[in-house]
Amino acid sequence: MSSTGGPLRPLTVLFAPESAYGPTNNCAGIGGVLRRRGHRVVFAAEASWKGRLAPLGFEEELLDLAPPPEQPQDAGQFWKDFVRDTAPEFRKPTIEQLSTWIKPVWEELVSGARYCEPQLKEIIARVRPDVIVEDNVVCFPALTTAGVPFVRIVSCHPLEMKGEHVPPPFSGYPAGDRSGWDGFRAEYDRTHRSLWSDFDTWVTEQGARPLPDLEFIHEGDLNLYVYPESADYTDARPLGPTWHRLDSSVRETREAFTPPPGPAGGGALIYFSLGSLGSADVDLMRRTIASLARTPHRYIVSKGPLHEEIELPPNMWGEEFLPQTRILPLVDLVITHGGNNTTTEALHFGKPMILLPLFWDQHDNAQRMAELGYGVRLDPYRFTDAQLHGAIRRLLGDTTLRRVLTEAGETIRARDGVHTAADLIERAATG
Numbered sequence: 557m558s559s560t561g562g563p564l565r566p567l568t569v570l571f572a573p574e575s576a577y578g579p580t581n582n583c584a585g586i587g588g589v590l591r592r593r594g595h596r597v598v599f600a601a602e603a604s605w606k607g608r609l610a611p612l613g614f615e616e617e618l619l620d621l622a623p624p625p626e627q628p629q630d631a632g633q634f635w636k637d638f639v640r641d642t643a644p645e646f647r648k649p650t651i652e653q654l655s656t657w658i659k660p661v662w663e664e665l666v667s668g669a670r671y672c673e674p675q676l677k678e679i680i681a682r683v684r685p686d687v688i689v690e691d692n693v694v695c696f697p698a699l700t701t702a703g704v705p706f707v708r709i710v711s712c713h714p715l716e717m718k719g720e721h722v723p724p725p726f727s728g729y730p731a732g733d734r735s736g737w738d739g740f741r742a743e744y745d746r747t748h749r750s751l752w753s754d755f756d757t758w759v760t761e762q763g764a765r766p767l768p769d770l771e772f773i774h775e776g777d778l779n780l781y782v783y784p785e786s787a788d789y790t791d792a793r794p795l796g797p798t799w800h801r802l803d804s805s806v807r808e809t810r811e812a813f814t815p816p817p818g819p820a821g822g823g824a825l826i827y828f829s830l831g832s833l834g835s836a837d838v839d840l841m842r843r844t845i846a847s848l849a850r851t852p853h854r855y856i857v858s859k860g861p862l863h864e865e866i867e868l869p870p871n872m873w874g875e876e877f878l879p880q881t882r883i884l885p886l887v888d889l890v891i892t893h894g895g896n897n898t899t900t901e902a903l904h905f906g907k908p909m910i911l912l913p914l915f916w917d918q919h920d921n922a923q924r925m926a927e928l929g930y931g932v933r934l935d936p937y938r939f940t941d942a943q944l945h946g947a948i949r950r951l952l953g954d955t956t957l958r959r960v961l962t963e964a965g966e967t968i969r970a971r972d973g974v975h976t977a978a979d980l981i982e983r984a985a986t987g
Contacts, residue, residue, distance in 0.1 A: 567985050568596045570685035571614075572676075572692065572699055575602035575621065577832045578897040579691040582711045582782065584612055585807030586689075589978040598683050600676060617683060619675040621668030643837045646914045647937050650728050651740050655747045657915060658726055662748065662772060665694040666755050673698055673762060687985035695755075695773045697762035705984045708776035709977075711805070712896050713917035713924070714783045719793030728919025730927055731792070745770065778984040780977055782896065784903050786964050787924055800980055802973035804904040806881050813882035823853035824888040824952050828872075829880065834893040834914050835860025840936055842866065844912070847941050848891075851948060856883055881905075889951055893936075894918035899925065906965025908951040908958070910944070912936035930961065 569590055573579040580601070587597040591613050598615040599605075603624065609616050645657040676698035680688075688699050691709040693716070700706050710716055715725040723729040724740045748770060756767045767774060775798065784803045828848065835841055835858065848855055849869040857874030859866045868874055880898070884890065884905040892898045894911040899921045902909050909931035911922035925931035932947040951957065 564982060564986065566594050566596060567686040568598065568683060569981065570598050570600060570683050570688045572600045572688065572690045572696065574692040575604065578895055579711050581807050581897065582709065582805045583691050585805055585974045586977045587614060588612065588807065589974050600679050617679045619672045619679065621672050650726060650919050651743055654743050659747050659751065662751060669694050669696050670758060687981060689981060693773060695759055695767060697759050697764035700774055701763045705777045707778045707981055707984055710781035713920040714781050714788055715920050717793065717795060721792040722789045725920060726916060728913060728923045730923060778980055780980065782900055782973065784900060784968050787928055802977055803968040803971040804900045805973040805977060806901055806904050813879045825854050825886065826889045826891060827856050827883055827887040828891040829858035829898060830893040831895045831898060832860060836862060838862050838865050847944050850941060851945055889948065894921040896921060904965060904968050906961040908961060910934060910947050929957065
């Protein structure tokens with residue numbers, strides 16, 4: 557049965573998420589709703605995710621984005637290593653990161669798309685999907701040439717849907733000051749034009765339609781993006797009728813979470829996470845933890861993939877992985893890298909944020925939260941104790957902001973993004 561109560565034949569839905577926790581969790585949340593409605597849900601997942609999706613009730617079709625490593629890797633290990641090795645670039649202004657970090661990321665993404673194209677075609681031939689859903693930032697031609705509806709999900713910041721009257725993506729520039737926009741766009745064109753042109757040629761050679769100018773992915777027959785209306789750019793950057801906003805996309809989880817008997821001390825309870833990738837910068841994790849240890853509050857810390865190298869003081873408790881959506885309702889404040897998942901989930905539960913952006917769209921999220929007054933943006937490598945501690949005091953003491961965010965969270969949760977997405981995907985597949 558469909559969500560509207562009418563009969564609906566079982567569909568085969570193929571999800572193709574980026575090999576990172578944010579997009580994969582987003583697809584798992586939507587896929588879980590579809591599976592419970594009786595549909596067959598298959599994941600075309602990068603090989604390091606083997607065995608992680610099947611326990612959730614999904615079929616796994618694994619693929620490689622590069623020649624397989626000699627030893628098995630943890631889920632998403634490639635990008636964790638990439639971030640760890642390139643972390644010094646995060647200290648640069650965003651316009652300088654275009655050539656030294658953003659372009660290398662695009663190069664890796666493009667290389668992966670080229671490498672796995674034959675594998676994807678074989679998977680599609682085996683699975684025979686009724687609809688294909690991609691949550692990634694780069695085009696995989698096989699997904700758009702399969703002869704079935706193609707759904708694109710944008711689970712990065714909505715500036716990735718560009719517009720003349722909104723800041724350029726990856727810049728972290730303010731919406732109210734256009735002085736740097738043209739220069740940033742010109743530098744993006746200079747650093748990316750050749751890469752994009754070569755990729756566009758290859759995409760068309762695979763039988764797909766040409767890419768839009770300087771875009772590395774097509775729009776879909778249906779396009780979904782994850783961002784609350786209260787923080788969106790809807791007036792400045794209107795979108796066409798194929799685009800639909802999901803105010804949040806929070807995966808339903810049965811993982812139980814019981815707050816630990818510690819951490820020691822009093823004060824507020826604060827969640828600290830730099831995400832599965834940002835936490836690979838162990839020096840930054842240690843520096844931030846040392847500063848937070850000098851406050852009167854308690855912390856739950858997502859330690860990330862290099863958790864064994866991170867020691868926590870008595871006022872903190874943490875593990876490598878934590879059920880974030882179980883923890884957020886319990887805390888008073890979130891300290892985050894500004895990844896789209898954590899940012900939208902914090903808003904989903906009505907929590908103020910301190911944002912320490914590192915790369916990609918994290919600068920855009922941090923800037924947006926700061927200019928809307930929902931949080932404080934700090935430089936992760938240059939903040940002082942006075943700045944971090946002052947931001948904590950201000951946000952914890954702002955009762956007006958807490959009321960605003962509580963009401964915003966109630967609205968976001970009522971819009972039920974995962975079920976909305978499932979409805980739209982069903983409609984795309986059958987319409």
